[in-house]
Amino acid sequence: MAEYFDEGCSRRLPWRKRPAAAQLMAAAAQPNRPFDAVVIGEYERAFYGDQFNTVLTMLQQQGIHLWLPEADGPVNLDDPVHQALMLLLGSQSRREVLRARHRVLAAMHIQARVQGRFLGGRPPYGYRLADAGPHPNRGHASWGRRLHRLEPDSATAPWVRWIFQQRATGRSVAGIARELNDRGIPCPSSAGRVRNRHRTKHEWIVRTVVGILENPRYTGRQVWNRHGARTTGPPHDGAPTRPSAARGWAESDKVTHPALVDEATFLTVQGMRAARPTQHGHTRAYLLAGLVQCQLCGRRLDSHWVKGRPGYRCRHGHTSAHTRPPELTKNVYVREDHLLNEFRARFAETVGDDRSAIADYLRSNDLTITCGGPTRKVKACGPSRAIATMDETVGDQLLLL
Structure with missing residues (x-):
């Protein structure tokens, strides 16, 4: 009666997200449909995982039989032979997907590392895509597919x-982002709107500048399968290393496109991001790192060591990508021991007198401390956290929401 064939759709997609399969299910739901059976040509191309049971149930509710060549007719799950057959076909489909995925990923890894081939995606800020000739595979070349390579963009590469x-030179990342915004330089999402329609922001942020500084592509080498994993400490030997050396990225063995930064400068910048040891060689610990928030600007307070003790501060306009508004105070600073002493009485029944236990309790319950205003608050940062409410005053007013 009709043929429904999806081309270019992964079998891992449910039927409702495949165009032809969705049309088939819509036609099966019509009361005046001209068919009473659906024949699947090849199980491995039609189903994945538990999709077969879902589709079979939907068709049976409409009074439609599902036929498979392997079953020599309609499938009957009440038959033990058909049950074993469906389990076997499902395992084969999953095995074929895993094997194809492994082969494709291995091939792309070799193409990026050995051949230095550009394997698609948005070009990094500072580059544009240029034609690199026909595809080396004759089949792909006959279809008109061509290779691409990266070339410096005259408008963004200088930046x-x-x-x-x-x-x-030692300048902070926040200072760089702030000057770029003050100069009105288009950020990556504004410079390439065609490839960044999913991004709505049109200003530089600190994380954007950090991403540029960590990208090895600017040294002229092609990189594939790059993913973020920020370094939490210095290297074991104390020397700066390339980010890809420890993260498993596929980086080309040779230079494949014009570099925007030399190798020495790139390595120097990576070394500047490593944690610096103290003059005594000790490691400074901040129990409430990431848990203290500024009431005035909403940013997390930076960990700051002063006079031999840990504290937290927010310097508006100095560690952010925006200039400090005139109505805000210049700095917000709070000592860690003061915060812990104030909260110790409130959490004594729950976690005892241990300071580390107080910090662990705040993290495990998605709680943050807000400072900088007339009151200090402990509030939930998760979507559904509600612990208790207290109005007692300890120094400043303490609210636990």
Whole structure:
């Protein structure tokens, strides 16, 4: 009666997200449909995981039989032979997907590392895509597919070089982002709107500048399967290393496109991001790191060591990508021991007198401390956290929401 064939759709997608399969299910739901059976040509191309049981149930509710060549007719799950057959076909489909995925990922890894091939995606800020000739595979070339390579963009490449130069001189990442915003330089999402329609922000942020400084592509080498994993400490030997050396990225063995920064500068910038040891060689610990928030601007307070003890501060306009508004105070600073002493009485019944236990309790319950205003608050940052409410005053007013 009719043929429904999906082309270019992964079998892992449910039927409702496949165009032809969705049309088939819509036609099966019509009361005046001209068919009473659906024949699947090849199980491995039609189903994955538990999709077969879902589709079979939907069709049986409409009074439609599901036929498979392997079953020599309609499938009957009440038959033990058909049950074993469906389990076998499902395992084969999953096995074929895993094997195909492994082969494709291995091939792309070799193409990026050995051949230095550009394997798609948005070009990094500072580059544009250029034609690199026909596809080396004759079949793909006959279909009109061509290779691409990266070339410096005359409008944005100078700013990438400027970012690396400024960072190499010791300038802070926040200061770089702030000057870019003050100068009105288009950020990556504004410079390439066609490829960044999913991004709505049109200003530089600290994380964007950090992403540029960590990208090895600016050294002229092709990178594939790059993913974020920020370094939490210095290397074991104390020397700066390339991010890809420890993260398993596929990086080309040779230079494949014009570099915007030399290798030495790139490594120097990576070394600047490593944690610096103290003059006594000790490691400074901040129990409430990431748990203290500024009431005035909403940003997390930076961990700050002063006079031999840990504290937290927010310097508006100095560690952010925006200039400090005139109505805000210049700095917000709070000592860690003061916060812990104030909260110790409130959490004594729950966690005891241990300071580390107080910090662990705040993290496990998605609680944050807000400072900088007339009151200090402990509030829930999760979507559904509600612990208790107290109005007692300890120094400043303490609210536990």
